[in-house]
Amino acid sequence: MKGRDLTELAFRNLREAILRNSLTTLGVAVGVASLVAMLSLGVGLQTLANQRLNKSGLFDAVFVSSKRGMRFMGGDGPRPTTKKNAPNPEDARVLDEPSRQEMANLPNVVEVYPQVRFLSEVRMNGASYSTNVLGLPDSDRANGTFDGINGKAFSSPTADEAILQAEFAKELSPQPATLIGKEIILRYARRHETSTAEVANEKDIDQQMDDMLSGGISIVSQDKKLRIAGILDTDPSAGFGGGGRVFIPLRVAEDLQPAQPNDVQEVVRTRGSAKPAYMQLTVRVKSPKDVLKVEEAIRKMGFNTFSLLDATRNLRLIFTVFDLFLGLFGSLALTVASLGIINTLVMAILERRREIGVLKALGATDRDVRSLFFAEAGAMGLLGGIAGVTLGWLIGAALTWGTTIYLRRQDLPGVKISYVPWWLAAGAIAFAVVVSLLAGLYPAGRAARLNPVEALRYE
Amino acid sequence: MCTYWAVHFRRLEFDECISTRPEDVYAKYAYNESKLFEHSYASPAPRNETRAGLQPYYYRTDPKMPTNPTSGQASDQTLDQDREQPLIQAQNVSRQYRLGEAIISAVNDISLEIRAGEFVALLGSSGSGKSTFLNLLAGLDRPTSGAIHVRGRNLAAIDSTELARYRRDTVGMVFQSFNLLPRMTLEENVELPLRLAEVERGEREGRVATALEHVGLGARRRHRPSELSGGEQQRGALARALVNRPAILFADEPTGNLDSANGEQILLLLREIQATLGMTIIMVTHERPLAERFANRIAVLSDGRLVSDTAQAPEDVGAGLQPGFGVKR
Numbered sequence: 001m002k003g004r005d006l007t008e009l010a011f012r013n014l015r016e017a018i019l020r021n022s023l024t025t026l027g028v029a030v031g032v033a034s035l036v037a038m039l040s041l042g043v044g045l046q047t048l049a050n051q052r053l054n055k056s057g058l059f060d061a062v063f064v065s066s067k068r069g070m071r072f073m074g075g076d077g078p079r080p081t082t083k084k085n086a087p088n089p090e091d092a093r094v095l096d097e098p099s100r101q102e103m104a105n106l107p108n109v110v111e112v113y114p115q116v117r118f119l120s121e122v123r124m125n126g127a128s129y130s131t132n133v134l135g136l137p138d139s140d141r142a143n144g145t146f147d148g149i150n151g152k153a154f155s156s157p158t159a160d161e162a163i164l165q166a167e168f169a170k171e172l173s174p175q176p177a178t179l180i181g182k183e184i185i186l187r188y189a190r191r192h193e194t195s196t197a198e199v200a201n202e203k204d205i206d207q208q209m210d211d212m213l214s215g216g217i218s219i220v221s222q223d224k225k226l227r228i229a230g231i232l233d234t235d236p237s238a239g240f241g242g243g244g245r246v247f248i249p250l251r252v253a254e255d256l257q258p259a260q261p262n263d264v265q266e267v268v269r270t271r272g273s274a275k276p277a278y279m280q281l282t283v284r285v286k287s288p289k290d291v292l293k294v295e296e297a298i299r300k301m302g303f304n305t306f307s308l309l310d311a312t313r314n315l316r317l318i319f320t321v322f323d324l325f326l327g328l329f330g331s332l333a334l335t336v337a338s339l340g341i342i343n344t345l346v347m348a349i350l351e352r353r354r355e356i357g358v359l360k361a362l363g364a365t366d367r368d369v370r371s372l373f374f375a376e377a378g379a380m381g382l383l384g385g386i387a388g389v390t391l392g393w394l395i396g397a398a399l400t401w402g403t404t405i406y407l408r409r410q411d412l413p414g415v416k417i418s419y420v421p422w423w424l425a426a427g428a429i430a431f432a433v434v435v436s437l438l439a440g441l442y443p444a445g446r447a448a449r450l451n452p453v454e455a456l457r458y459e
Numbered sequence: 460m461c462t463y464w465a466v467h468f469r470r471l472e473f474d475e476c477i478s479t480r481p482e483d484v485y486a487k488y489a490y491n492e493s494k495l496f497e498h499s500y501a502s503p504a505p506r507n508e509t510r511a512g513l514q515p516y517y518y519r520t521d522p523k524m525p526t527n528p529t530s531g532q533a534s535d536q537t538l539d540q541d542r543e544q545p546l547i548q549a550q551n552v553s554r555q556y557r558l559g560e561a562i563i564s565a566v567n568d569i570s571l572e573i574r575a576g577e578f579v580a581l582l583g584s585s586g587s588g589k590s591t592f593l594n595l596l597a598g599l600d601r602p603t604s605g606a607i608h609v610r611g612r613n614l615a616a617i618d619s620t621e622l623a624r625y626r627r628d629t630v631g632m633v634f635q636s637f638n639l640l641p642r643m644t645l646e647e648n649v650e651l652p653l654r655l656a657e658v659e660r661g662e663r664e665g666r667v668a669t670a671l672e673h674v675g676l677g678a679r680r681r682h683r684p685s686e687l688s689g690g691e692q693q694r695g696a697l698a699r700a701l702v703n704r705p706a707i708l709f710a711d712e713p714t715g716n717l718d719s720a721n722g723e724q725i726l727l728l729l730r731e732i733q734a735t736l737g738m739t740i741i742m743v744t745h746e747r748p749l750a751e752r753f754a755n756r757i758a759v760l761s762d763g764r765l766v767s768d769t770a771q772a773p774e775d776v777g778a779g780l781q782p783g784f785g786v787k788r
Contacts (some may be wrong), residue, residue: 005654016642049638359597362699363627363655365620452599456638 001368010375017348018178024337024344025384031337032388032432035330036420037395039428042323044419045395049315062283062295064103064308067092082089092303095278103283108290118258122246123223124286125174131168134244135253139284148413151180151230154249161229161249162186169231171304179228186246189259190222193206201203220356242373262399332434337384340437341377344444348376349450355446355454366448373444374437381436392428393420477638487499502730525601539690544611545572546707546739547596551606554591554763566589566602575706578730580757589743590711596741597632597709598625609707631700635712637692639684645695646671646680652703668720672696674728690721697728708732710742726753 001009014021055438056204093099104112116135136156146163154161160185168175172184189405226248260279285294286311295305349356356369396418404414553657555565568590573579583589594600595607598614601622605707607614609629614622626632640646645668672676674694676687693713700708710729714722730753733740744750751758751771759767 001655002657005657009654012642134517354638355640355642358640359651359655360623361626361632361634362652363623363630363639363703365623367620368623368655408638453594454601 001265001364001371003378006368006371006375007379010379013348013376014379015351015352020344022346024340025380025387026339027337028334028381028384028432028436029387029391031334032331032385032428033391033395034333035431036392036424036428037172037328037387037399037425038330040392040396040401040418040420041328042288042319043401043424044417045419046319046323048417049413051321057349059283059288059308060291061307062285062291063108063296064095064281064283064298065279065304066095066277067302067304071309076396080237089206094383095281095303099277099303101283103298106283107285109294111139111285112281112283114254115280116250116258117252118188118246118253118256118260120186120246120258122172123185123187124182127264128172128187129168129341131246132244133188133246133248133253135274136163136247137250137282137284146230146232148179148234148275149230151228154229157249158255159229159249160224160226161251162226163230163232163247164228165235165245165247166231166233170379176231176391180230182228184228184246186224186226186248186256186435188222188224188256189219189257191257192218192220214226220269222256224256231245250429261438271323308339323338327446334435339379341436341439342443344380345373345440346446349373353455354449355452357452360450361456362450369450370444371450373447374440376429377436377440377444378433381433382429384436386434389420389425389428393425396420481554494767496578523642535785544574546604546609547571547573547741548608549592549596550606550608552592552595552602552607554588554595554600555603557673559588560690564763569763569765570605571758571765571768573739573741575739575745576733578733578740578755579742580752581741581743581753581760582747582757583743584745584746585758586762587760589760591763592760593709593711593743597630597707598622599632602679616780620709627703629706631705632710633693633696633700633708633710633713635697635715637684637689637716639695639699641684644681644683645676645686645687648684649680649699649702656703658703667698670702671695674698680684689717690724693717693721693725697725701732705738707739707741710740712743712745714744714746720747729753 006193081217100112100114103109114135118133119130121130121132123129136145139151149163150166151163164172164179166176173179214274232247283294283298285291291307291309295307295309298305342376359369359372400414400416400418403417407414510581549566549569549571552566553564554570556565557627569573569588569592576588581589581593584721591600595602596609601616605615612625614625617625624650639645639649643651649667649670650663653666658666671680674697676691676695676698677694679687679691684731685694686696693716697713708729713725713729716724729740729742738752740752742750747757755771757767757771758771759769
């Protein structure tokens with residue numbers, strides 16, 4: 001029998017015992033719905049976690065430092081691994097501007113920027129507050145770092161604007177919202193390079209001695225006026241490597257030339273001929289899958305690298321196990337539903353015994369009869385699967401809705417905890433069809449094996 | 460009559476058919492016969508015509524039959540050879556059932572040959588084994604021992620799929636209790652064999668309509684079996700049996716559930732089919748008068764054995780029947 005005829009007959013047979021078949025299909029739908037709701041919860045939570053982590057910009061980034069024995073990330077972060085027989089750290093490459101350009105030219109690299117963080121005194125209305133200032137790259141404007149900001153993000157990469165961390169804003173004013181648009185003054189230590197000629201012209205012999213007679217750097221106090229653009233609840237650096245409480249555009253921060261902790265070491269090491277070197281560079285890649293290749297290329301350039309890819313892997317593993325458990329619980333309901341399918345089809349065989357006999361007398365092969373019952377089981381699975389996915393999606397939407405209401409009451413932003421991606425919908429329907437076909441194996445085989453004479457005799 | 464059977468079975472040009480009286484069609488095409496009925500006991504039709512454009516149906520349905528490449532029909536030589544061979548050959552056929560410890564012989568060592576175009580009645584009382592024997596010939600069951608050759612193939616030896624194909628392509632079945640599927644309309648019931656035979660959708664509709672028109676149920680095609688009388692149901696079942704153009708029609712007590720008027724109408728239809736198309740009909744009945752009136756040959760069974768096999772004289776068969784009998788259309 002042709003597939004279309006088979007399908008027509010199957011749906012026709014299902015329509016004839018509409019109540020029983022609907023109930024069986026509903027059973028499948030409930031099973032699929034529980035599966036979809038469970039997995040959508042798992043997927044939703046995973047998506048939520050990924051979104052939050054991606055916002056931190058940690059998973060598509062490679063952190064680069066020089067091998068010159070500096071402790072990684074100002075001494076707070078993990079130490080870079082060093083190999084035995086490694087070359088003398090003092091001979092290692094300097095993380096300078098040419099290195100930065102070289103990294104920027106690597107394939108799949110979006111941007112390379114230094115971490116500029118410095119201690120500053122923030123002055124406002126005659127009061128001063130000591131805090132850390134952090135430069136934020138321009139890419140943060142696009143990756144959701146400023147989502148939920150009170151006010152606006154930086155108007156341009158070179159705008160003289162600042163964004164305050166919410167807690168710090170509360171220190172400045174009991175009503176933080178009123179700060180937006182107002183001005184603050186940053187007083188910070190500026191790195192000032194001095195040439196040999198400048199040193200020679202120095203009249204003060206003590207000053208000449210201080211400059212070690214061969215040029216170097218001096219540190220001067222500098223003020224910078226900034227307008228407050230917004231107030232942010234979250235920490236854009238996700239606390240990784242030490243955050244800040246005042247955020248300014250990275251290019252503005254670089255232009256300020258604030259003194260960095262490694263400046264003094266560089267001066268000592270090079271006897272005053274130090275060129276500006278970066279303490280650490282962040283290399284942002286197109287997607288997390290590019291991290292390994294870029295990390296490898298940078299290592300070959302002679303730098304230490306670190307990425308959070310391993311952390312991502314662990315996170316994925318945790319969520320996979322979580323999804324597996326949720327899926328198992330969801331599948332239990334579908335297993336019960338499959339018993340319903342077996343029951344319905346076995347009953348159908350008893351009721352339609354004579355019909356099977358007639359079909360065989362008219363020339364239906366065992367395969368035709370088996371296929372017909374398979375098609376009916378498959379149709380119940382398909383319809384149940386579609387209804388189940390819809391139902392599961394509705395349950396997920398209800399969970400999200402309820403959670404959002406609860407979070408808003410707690411004065412927290414709402415989150416989408418349930419998410420039904422297309423692959424989950426398609427997979428759940430396919431799974432329902434497969435389970436239904438498996439459930440139909442026994443009844444279909446039994447129907448196919450019926451002796452036509454005995455079947456025709458059946459009343 | 461002619462417009463259905465001849466055109467439906469493609470044995471007659473349509474123009475010729477509609478311009479010819481049923482009697483003449485009957486006289487011209489109802490077979491050729493001399494050789495066909497040489498070994499049989501009676502000929503239902505005049506023998507004064509040669510085959511011209513119309514062939515007994517069984518030649519066309521056998522997929523293994525070599526065909527004339529120009530006409531697409533069986534060659535003359537093949538036709539003659541085939542007529543000399545029995546269409547069905549049952550040799551020492553037995554069918555036993557096990558009932559607990561006891562073994563019951565429903566059919567016991569029956570040998571019977573049936574030639575194409577015969578109308579054979581298997582006559583016997585209840586429990587005589589006639590229905591069991593019919594089921595064996597129809598490929599619904601397999602003999603415990605013996606062989607049943609149909610066109611050279613032993614039904615006892617072929618696999619279940621081949622047996623199903625035999626039932627689908629070669630056999631039409633009519634049952635005592637009609638066995639129309641109650642959930643389907645009449646036309647869906649009649650369409651069922653065409654679905655199983657994977658006949659193209661476009662062709663099906665016409666064939667179903669023609670078959671139903673012929674048995675006088677064109678207007679009832681959308682009715683379900685429960686909305687039809689017994690006679691109508693059996694005519695519908697007959698349309699279903701014939702729609703796939705079988706070579707052999709098996710009828711198991713086709714009048715058993717009908718009153719005498721309806722029963723006679725069904726048998727008239729069977730007779731007409733046999734007479735005009737040369738279809739082989741094997742009918743099980745326990746009513747001797749009906750068998751004597753309509754069949755060419757009567758095989759009597761008792762206790763699973765064949766006790767007599769009698770040919771009817773041609774003049775005795777179909778007495779009072781005229782070509783074109785059957786259901787009014």
